[in-house]
Amino acid sequence: xxxxxxxxxxxxxxxEVGKEKKRPVIxxxxxxxxxxxxxxGAAIIILFVFTAAFAPWLAPYEYDKPDISAVLQPPxxxxxxxxxxxxxxxxxxxxxGARISLNVSLVAVGISLVVGTVLGALAGYYGGVVDYIxxxxxxxxxxxxxxxxxxxxxxxLGTGIxxxxxxxxxxxxxxxxxxxxxQFLSLREREYIQAARILGMSDGRIIxxxxxxxxxxxxxxxxxxxxxxxxVIEASLSFLGLGAKPPAPSWGVILDSGKGLIGQAPWISxxxxxxxxxxxxxxxxxxxALRDVLDPNT
Amino acid sequence: xxxYVVKRIVLMIPVLIFMTVVVFSIFYFAPGDPVSRIAGPNVxxxxxxxxxxxxxxxxxxxxxxWRFMKSVIEGDLGVSILQxxxxxxxxxxxxxxxxxxxxxGFLITFAIAIPAGVIAAVKKNTFIDYxxxxxxxxxxxxxxxxxxxxxxxxxxYKLRWFPISGYGTIxxxxxxxxxxGLTNAAITARMVRSSMLEVLKQDYVRTARSKGLLEKVxxxxxALKNAMIPIITLMGLRLGWIIGxxxxxxxxxxxxxxxxxxxxxxxxxxxxVVQGAMLVLTSSIILANxxxxxxxxxxxxxxxxx
Numbered sequence: 001x002x003x004x005x006x007x008x009x010x011x012x013x014x015x016e017v018g019k020e021k022k023r024p025v026i027x028x029x030x031x032x033x034x035x036x037x038x039x040x041g042a043a044i045i046i047l048f049v050f051t052a053a054f055a056p057w058l059a060p061y062e063y064d065k066p067d068i069s070a071v072l073q074p075p076x077x078x079x080x081x082x083x084x085x086x087x088x089x090x091x092x093x094x095x096x097g098a099r100i101s102l103n104v105s106l107v108a109v110g111i112s113l114v115v116g117t118v119l120g121a122l123a124g125y126y127g128g129v130v131d132y133i134x135x136x137x138x139x140x141x142x143x144x145x146x147x148x149x150x151x152x153x154x155x156x157l158g159t160g161i162x163x164x165x166x167x168x169x170x171x172x173x174x175x176x177x178x179x180x181x182x183q184f185l186s187l188r189e190r191e192y193i194q195a196a197r198i199l200g201m202s203d204g205r206i207i208x209x210x211x212x213x214x215x216x217x218x219x220x221x222x223x224x225x226x227x228x229x230x231x232v233i234e235a236s237l238s239f240l241g242l243g244a245k246p247p248a249p250s251w252g253v254i255l256d257s258g259k260g261l262i263g264q265a266p267w268i269s270x271x272x273x274x275x276x277x278x279x280x281x282x283x284x285x286x287x288x289a290l291r292d293v294l295d296p297n298t
Numbered sequence: 299x300x301x302y303v304v305k306r307i308v309l310m311i312p313v314l315i316f317m318t319v320v321v322f323s324i325f326y327f328a329p330g331d332p333v334s335r336i337a338g339p340n341v342x343x344x345x346x347x348x349x350x351x352x353x354x355x356x357x358x359x360x361x362x363x364w365r366f367m368k369s370v371i372e373g374d375l376g377v378s379i380l381q382x383x384x385x386x387x388x389x390x391x392x393x394x395x396x397x398x399x400x401x402x403g404f405l406i407t408f409a410i411a412i413p414a415g416v417i418a419a420v421k422k423n424t425f426i427d428y429x430x431x432x433x434x435x436x437x438x439x440x441x442x443x444x445x446x447x448x449x450x451x452x453x454x455y456k457l458r459w460f461p462i463s464g465y466g467t468i469x470x471x472x473x474x475x476x477x478x479g480l481t482n483a484a485i486t487a488r489m490v491r492s493s494m495l496e497v498l499k500q501d502y503v504r505t506a507r508s509k510g511l512l513e514k515v516x517x518x519x520x521a522l523k524n525a526m527i528p529i530i531t532l533m534g535l536r537l538g539w540i541i542g543x544x545x546x547x548x549x550x551x552x553x554x555x556x557x558x559x560x561x562x563x564x565x566x567x568x569x570x571v572v573q574g575a576m577l578v579l580t581s582s583i584i585l586a587n588x589x590x591x592x593x594x595x596x597x598x599x600x601x602x603x604x
Contacts, residue, residue: 140316143584145538148576151545152321155564155572156328232441236546239443240561255444259550262447263455263462273444281439 008195031293038289044282048275052098059092063249072265082267084257090271093249097272100250101279104165105230111169113223116176121207121215123177124184134177141174150233154242161250164243168230175222183215217294224287228280235276251276303592310588314581321576322366325569326359332569336379375574380566385574389556393578395465396548396555399475400540404533406479407486412522414483415490419525420517422495430487437484443546446477450550463552474547478540489532494525527598534590538583 032038051058060080061067067087075082081090123134141149146168153167187193188211196206237243238252239259246253251272258268325332334341337349350356354365369376375385418430450473454462460473497503498521506516545557556575563571 136312136316140313140320143313143317143587144320144580145542145583147542147545148538148579148583151542151560151564152324152572152576155560155569155576156324158329159564228439235441236443239546240549241565242561255447259447262451266451266455269444269447273441273447276441276444277436277439280441281435284435284439 005199008199028293032289035289035293037285038293041282041284041286041289044278045286048098048279048282049102051095052102055095055099059089059095061089061092063092063096064088064247072261074265075267081271082265084254084265084268085261090254090268093254094251094272094275097249097251097254098275098279100161100244100248101231101234101276104161104168104234105227108165108168108172108230108234109223109226111165112171112173112226113176113219115169116173117180117212117215117219119173120177120180120182121184121212124181125188125203125207125211127185127188131181135181138174138177138181141171142178144171146171146229147233147236150237151240151242154237159242159245161238161244161248164234164237167237168233171233172226172229175226176219179218179222180215183218184211187211187214221287221291221294224283224290228283228287231279231283232276235272299595302595306588306591310584313584317580317584318367318370318577319363321573321580322363324576325573326362336569370577375577376570378563378568378571380563380568380571385571388559388571389574389578392554392556392559392575395553396541396544396557399471399478399544399547399553399555400537402471402475403478403482403540403544406475407482407536410480410483411486411490412526415487416494416517416522416525418487418491419494419498431491434484434487437481437487440481440484442477442481442543443550445481446474446547446550449473449477463550465551465553470551470553474544474551474553477547478543481543482536482540486529486532486536489529490525493528494521497521497525500524527594530597531590531594534587534593537586541579541583 033042065088067083070079070083070087072085073079073083073087079089079091081094083089084093119134119138123131123138144152149171150164150167153170154163157163157166193206193210196210201210234243235250235252235255238248238250239256240252241256244250244253246257254272255269258265258270258272261268332353332355333346333350336353337346341349354362357365373386375389377383378385378388381388414430414434418427421427450462453473454460460469461467464470503516503521506520507513511520541557544555545561547553548555548558549561556579560572560575560579563569563575
């Protein structure tokens with residue numbers, strides 16, 4: 001078959017130019033930060049990231065130091081969020097707890113994103129048997145509710161914060177896989193991908209250089225919206241005694257320690273829950289805004 | 299229609315079989331020695347070997363899976379290590395409790411989400427719409443179990459309207475059901491709103507308006523009925539979320555449901571119970587999703603699946 005290499009390369013170059021023209025970074029950022037939800041959400045996220053990063057400087061007390069003279073004190077000037085049954089400062093525990101929440105959710109979402117994206121890319125690119133196998137597994141993983149699946153993995157792996165990361169990752173990759181597969185199915189038929197094939201590019205190069213960048217937008221949106229879910233699952237598992245163990249200052253652990261004291265010391269459970277709500281709200285607002293801006297249909 | 303229902307049920311069989319493989323494999327490949335899990339760490343070699351044989355743990359994977367599958371089909375989910383009772387019996391005691399909370403939770407969801415979503419859609423871009431939509435943003439962000447604790451603090455400790463915890467009367471169920479129903483209502487109200495907005499744009503709504511029908515009749519008789527169709531599928535999908543959420547609530551309110559059973563069994567390393575509870579829960583969720591799909595086809599005459 002005669003292939004006009006020049007024509008093909010010309011089409012590829014045209015595509016590369018078109019790609020840049022369509023989505024310049026500046027225009028994207030301007031649009032994103034013109035969005036009220038994005039700004040508000042980003043502000044909340046930055047606040048928590050800052051808190052986690054500078055925890056040792058921000059926390060007024062040591063998070064794990066008991067103080068018998070200050071047991072179960074309600075919020076006051078010395079202890080803004082009060083103290084728990086060991087006299088530990090709730091605010092300090094929450095500040096350090098932000099590290100656990102963010103670390104766990106970032107690593108878990110990162111793993112599930114990579115696993116889901118690679119599987120989805122393979123299924124969408126190769127089709128056939130590979131697609132059939134991956135799709136069947138994905139559909140089944142998708143049918144399990146994330147929290148229950150994570151609990152099941154914890155049951156098998158054993159409790160502990162590392163296993164929570166693995167459990168959340170294993171329970172939530174299916175969404176990425178579905179999205180990336182769908183994107184790849186439609187990208188595969190595009191002219192520039194056909195052109196890349198005719199040029200004799202390797203599958204790896206086509207997938208990673210030319211297809212993945214075009215499928216990345218919905219994956220990023222999804223990851224932003226999966227982060228808060230991971231935070232809530234970590235907190236729930238730690239609350240149930242299946243995740244981080246006391247005295248670790250996981251928000252779920254603090255909530256659990258206040259569970260039996262709601263009548264006498266409601267502040268122990270009130271503040272960590274409020275923090276979970278705030279950070280989830282932040283990620284949701286930012287993720288929704290990101291979707292609005294990245295999705296040309298809206 | 300019948301053809302579609304049959305097809306859907308047939309397609310479900312491999313999913314269910316695969317699910318049993320997953321649930322079985324999770325526990326098969328779990329790190330740690332399954333025999334010591336049952337027997338504890340300090341046993342003599344003879345006891346160890348006899349337990350290994352008793353539970354068939356000396357057999358290869360396929361044989362073990364086959365035995366597991368066979369007993370599951372016969373309705374035998376094994377025996378609890380801790381309580382030495384059939385797992386199926388324990389699940390039969392606990393599952394209805396969780397279903398009660400879930401059902402009441404769904405009722406509360408509908409009672410709140412449908413009016414809120416409809417009003418927000420009808421009064422689009424007004425103060426009421428913004429109020430509804432910003433409360434749903436908060437509702438989605440609230441962790442269900444924390445919300446349960448807040449309800450417990452205000453309505454049980456402060457106002458003393460409800461018992462603090464326990465199980466027995468309808469009053470015991472109200473707070474946990476509200477915790478789950480209200481948080482679920484947030485996402486549902488958003489769906490109702492967008493579905494309703496979609497329907498209100500349709501030609502038949504305009505026709506109804508031009509016939510001079512009362513706005514109330516148009517909204518509740520014509521639009522809402524059609525707007526509810528996609529909500530049915532959503533509710534099927536939400537069942538898993540409801541059950542997942544009720545696990546922590548059962549712990550907070552000391553309710554003897556299946557979620558509590560599962561967590562207690564994980565902490566006590568009573569694996570047959572965990573496995574059995576997982577199987578029952580996931581298969582009921584898969585069944586509920588299929589039921590929702592079928593119902594979707596039944597209520598929407600426009601959908602004709604081949």
